[in-house]
Amino acid sequence: MPSCRFLLPFLSLLCLLIPAGAAGKPLKVVVLTDAAGLGDKGFNDVCWQGVQRARQDFGLSAQFVQSREQADYVANLSLAAQNADAVVSLGYLYVDALKQVAPQFSGAHFIHIEGDISAPNVASFDFRSEEGGFLAGLVAGLFTKAKKVGVVSGMDIPPVVAYVSGFQAGMKTAEKQRGEPLETIVTSVGSFNDPVKGKSLTRALIDQGADVIFRAAGNSGIGVLEAVKDTNGVYLVVEDLDLDAEIPGKVLTSTLKRMDVAVYGALQDLVQGNFHGGHRWLGAADGAVDITEMKYSRQLFKPDDLARIEKVRLLLKEGKLSIPKRYAEVASFKPPEL
Amino acid sequence: MNLPKTLQSVEKASTTLLSLLPPLAVGVFICVFLALLSGAQPFDIIITIWNGAWGSWNSALTTLTKVTPLLLTGLAVALAYQANLLNIGCEGQLTLGALSAASFAVLAAPLPGLVLAPLALLVGAVAGGLWALPPIWLRQRRGVHEVISTLLLNYLAIYLADYLVLGPLGDGTAMGRTPEIPAEAAFSPLFQFGAQSVSVAPLAALVLSFTAQIWLSKTFWGYEVMATGSNIAAARAAGIAVDRWQRRIFVLSGALAGLAGAFEVLAVHHRFYRAFSPGYGFDGITAAFLVKTVPGWLWLSSLLLAGLRAADKWLQLVVGISPNTILVIQAVLLLAVACQWKLPERWRKGVAP
Numbered sequence: 017m018p019s020c021r022f023l024l025p026f027l028s029l030l031c032l033l034i035p036a037g038a039a040g041k042p043l044k045v046v047v048l049t050d051a052a053g054l055g056d057k058g059f060n061d062v063c064w065q066g067v068q069r070a071r072q073d074f075g076l077s078a079q080f081v082q083s084r085e086q087a088d089y090v091a092n093l094s095l096a097a098q099n100a101d102a103v104v105s106l107g108y109l110y111v112d113a114l115k116q117v118a119p120q121f122s123g124a125h126f127i128h129i130e131g132d133i134s135a136p137n138v139a140s141f142d143f144r145s146e147e148g149g150f151l152a153g154l155v156a157g158l159f160t161k162a163k164k165v166g167v168v169s170g171m172d173i174p175p176v177v178a179y180v181s182g183f184q185a186g187m188k189t190a191e192k193q194r195g196e197p198l199e200t201i202v203t204s205v206g207s208f209n210d211p212v213k214g215k216s217l218t219r220a221l222i223d224q225g226a227d228v229i230f231r232a233a234g235n236s237g238i239g240v241l242e243a244v245k246d247t248n249g250v251y252l253v254v255e256d257l258d259l260d261a262e263i264p265g266k267v268l269t270s271t272l273k274r275m276d277v278a279v280y281g282a283l284q285d286l287v288q289g290n291f292h293g294g295h296r297w298l299g300a301a302d303g304a305v306d307i308t309e310m311k312y313s314r315q316l317f318k319p320d321d322l323a324r325i326e327k328v329r330l331l332l333k334e335g336k337l338s339i340p341k342r343y344a345e346v347a348s349f350k351p352p353e354l
Numbered sequence: 355m356n357l358p359k360t361l362q363s364v365e366k367a368s369t370t371l372l373s374l375l376p377p378l379a380v381g382v383f384i385c386v387f388l389a390l391l392s393g394a395q396p397f398d399i400i401i402t403i404w405n406g407a408w409g410s411w412n413s414a415l416t417t418l419t420k421v422t423p424l425l426l427t428g429l430a431v432a433l434a435y436q437a438n439l440l441n442i443g444c445e446g447q448l449t450l451g452a453l454s455a456a457s458f459a460v461l462a463a464p465l466p467g468l469v470l471a472p473l474a475l476l477v478g479a480v481a482g483g484l485w486a487l488p489p490i491w492l493r494q495r496r497g498v499h500e501v502i503s504t505l506l507l508n509y510l511a512i513y514l515a516d517y518l519v520l521g522p523l524g525d526g527t528a529m530g531r532t533p534e535i536p537a538e539a540a541f542s543p544l545f546q547f548g549a550q551s552v553s554v555a556p557l558a559a560l561v562l563s564f565t566a567q568i569w570l571s572k573t574f575w576g577y578e579v580m581a582t583g584s585n586i587a588a589a590r591a592a593g594i595a596v597d598r599w600q601r602r603i604f605v606l607s608g609a610l611a612g613l614a615g616a617f618e619v620l621a622v623h624h625r626f627y628r629a630f631s632p633g634y635g636f637d638g639i640t641a642a643f644l645v646k647t648v649p650g651w652l653w654l655s656s657l658l659l660a661g662l663r664a665a666d667k668w669l670q671l672v673v674g675i676s677p678n679t680i681l682v683i684q685a686v687l688l689l690a691v692a693c694q695w696k697l698p699e700r701w702r703k704g705v706a707p
Contacts, residue, residue: 046671079670079671079674080670081667081670081671082670082676082677083667084632084663084666084677084678085632086623086627086629086632087419087420087618087622087623087632088416088667090549090550091412091415091416091419091550091664091667092667093549094412094548094549094550095412095413095667095671098410098412099671116549117548117549120548120549121548171529171530173529206516206530206628207629
């Protein structure tokens with residue numbers, strides 16, 4: 017109550033003392049997400065799966081905090097570092113804040129997904145999203161009957177740019193294979209948390225004649241999913257998480273970015289006492305990037321095309337392909353012989 | 355010394371505070387009820403909000419940081435309302451003020467910091483003021499209600515800023531942000547704890563709100579403005595230049611919102627980025643009307659709203675409920691105040707005239 021504000025210093029001292037006694041035994045993990053939060057059926061949910069598995073296997077306690085505004089990133093990281101043994105921050109937007117906070121809490125352990133942070137107490141992971149995008153582009157390009165596909169991206173941050181560049185390279189490969197020109201229309205929502213705009217952009221792409229949509233849009237992707245669900249003859253390729261069963265037969269495939277494996281592994285290291293900081297790139301060669309087995313959509317493809325997709329998966333696993341991760345590199349990309 | 359007048363203003367101030375208490379109590383009661391419905395312990399929620407707002411250095415610094423923009427946008431709304439105008443456009447004015455201040459600080463980087471910071475603040479205020487010009491012109495010349503025009507101009511401002519920051523004013527990355535302002539232009543921390551700090555900005559905002567209060571209640575010009583606000587026809591009949599005052603106050607209101615954005619850039623973020631304001635412009639309306647648009651009491655409502663905003667992460671950590679609960683609480687509080695619940699007549703005797 018406002019009239020009590022005069023007692024502020026006294027009361028806040030009291031409040032400091034109360035929670036101090038309640039320190040639990042299990043290792044405590046706090047997961048920080050951006051404004052999109054959990055339930056995005058994508059990036060944040062994948063990472064949370066890794067935390068959940070670690071919670072079951074190692075008896076951790078885990079909580080998540082969704083930051084409603086960018087101004088809160090430093091405050092929320094600090095708070096989490098004070099209250100938890102391990103802090104997991106999700107997403108490129110946290111990079112600047114984490115660079116400030118990590119050195120202040122040398123005793124805490126940070127696990128960060130997407131972004132290069134070099135501090136001894138931070139284990140950060142980046143993923144070769146372009147490899148997933150490449151597979152997605154190949155699938156979409158081999159499939160499209162309208163010879164036109166659409167891309168709905170969230171923000172043009174590096175991981176998303178890698179996804180889209182890889183996708184374009186995949187389309188180029190399919191183009192060469194089919195021997196006819198294919199068109200890719202790229203649109204950007206400008207936010208990872210605007211499903212309504214995601215939906216309207218997807219509608220616009222469908223109106224333009226695209227019959228396959230690739231999304232890399234975080235929570236905005238929920239709108240993309242809905243728009244595709246509502247329209248006959250339009251198919252979807254999903255990013256980050258296996259959503260093939262979400263609309264069986266209409267989701268051609270999902271790219272898999274195993275951020276859950278990275279988070280789980282880092283938590284396992286921490287529990288076993290050999291946490292090590294540093295930055296790592298994970299890709300198809302590490303088993304961290306792939307696409308699904310296309311359980312519901314296999315019958316829509318010619319056996320030859322399925323074999324080509326398999327071949328590319330193998331080539332990526334063996335590390336034999338170098339996929340562009342920036343728009344400028346797409347033009348000079350040489351599609352492999354399939 | 356005009357004793358009766360001074361007494362009157364003191365009495366008025368205390369009634370503002372007292373008239374706030376019943377609606378706040380009703381608001382808290384409704385929130386407790388909502389908490390029970392959602393299966394949480396109401397007492398837990400209240401304690402958690404308190405802890406999240408003031409329970410630790412982390413919380414207190416977060417709260418204090420959020421006070422500045424709320425106080426200034428609150429002041430912008432309150433001042434305009436004193437002149438019988440409603441400025442719903444603080445969000446856009448703040449956004450453009452922030453972008454202008456950040457871009458100016460980047461472009462004028464060679465200037466010494468001592469000059470650069472005040473100039474950047476000024477540029478932010480001017481940008482906000484300019485953005486308030488079209489609505490007041492439309493209102494006075496074309497009869498377009500300022501609520502409509504300021505509200506719509508918010509979207510124009512936000513997308514204009516998006517365009518500029520992704521293009522000519524951006525830092526070249528795809529992040530949609532300006533380069534960082536030079537370190538000399540940034541406010542130095544007044545108090546620091548870990549990676550968090552608070553600058554002199556909240557104090558500056560506080561001084562501004564008190565200055566506005568004194569100007570309104572103690573000066574001749576302030577009296578003319580208040581007269582405009584309380585009865586336009588009477589003010590006009592008394593020979594007060596109503597239109598001119600409304601113009602000035604409205605531009606000043608926009609400038610204050612722009613200044614809020616400039617402070618955010620110089621004191622907190624050190625750059626402008628897309629989706630800059632997390633609703634500070636709209637919360638300014640709540641801040642102003644929680645204290646019946648009396649500038650002198652704005653510190654109270656701003657502290658309350660800033661505390662609620664700071665506490666959202668604690669609600670997730672401790673109680674495990676959505677941070678958006680805070681938005682519900684804010685809305686309930688404002689509605690309760692708007693309903694003007696009062697104490698029964700016999701309890702109020704001797705308190706209010």
